[in-house]
Amino acid sequence: MPRLPHPAPEDLRGDPLPLRGRTALVTGASRRGGIGHAVARRLAAYGASVYLHxxxxxxxxxxxxxxxxxxxxxxxxxxxxxxxxxxxxxPGDLTDPAAPAELIATAASAVGGRLDILVANHALSGSDGTLDTIDAAMLDAHWAVDARSVLLLVQAHVRLRPPAPGGRVVMMTSGQDIAGGMPGEIAYALQKGALASITRSLSTALAEQGITVNTVNPGPVDADYLTGADYEAVAAGFPAGRWGMPDDPARLIAWLATDEAGWITGEVINSEGGFRR
Structure with missing residues (x-):
């Protein structure tokens, strides 16, 4: 196999709109204080058409x-x-098993007939507990939203998109396998761990169709859910002395959607700003 040539100088300078002509679905983009909104803004700024779930x-x-x-x-x-x-x-209620395929079809139709980029950012908050307090209903609820719906979204995305370069899937995890884990959120940690574990298998399965698959752990992000002494304690765990902001992981996710990241697949990437637990 011949070696690939070095990029031409003009190719090294980058495109200010690297996602022009691409289309994206970002799930869980319902709050301006959240990661989904920040990701959607970055993708749009890079030139993509975006459907916000x-x-x-x-x-x-x-x-x-x-x-x-x-x-x-x-x-x-x-x-x-x-x-x-x-x-x-x-809108879309992803607790419904039929909703992921319907959402993919609706989003593709709304932004031009196809989807190139899927960012599965949604998750269930609450309805969780420690090993002693969780029950079957908690486990089932988190499985349905945090894992099952993501896999069904990926499945529908792959079925609808013709094989071609430039396909992207980005899933979200939560650092449940780092340091002390998440002993107070067993159901959530279990399902997010499932996404991390399936990343490599999905990337291998989708490589021939021109789709990369990566999972991002954004670390603690200031999404307007914590205040007071607890907020300050988390901030002290960062070398920079501040929380991650939604645009911090959004920059990474938007880059993963570009051709610059075409050689990155099957990875679980921690974007935690050096956070010390």
């Missing part, structure tokens, strides 16, 4: 509450790098 009832039930979908949509549209790109939003 939201499930407002989940956030309404949480202490942090929900934003109005039109506010999130407007924020992402304001970041568009390509005036011809589209930003669309829609």
């Amino acid at each position: 939201h499930h407002v009832p989940h956030d309404v039930a949480m202490p942090w509450g929900a934003d109005r979908p039109e506010e999130v949509l407007a924020s992402v549209r304001a970041a568009l790098g390509d005036p011809d790109a589209r930003v669309v939003a829609g």
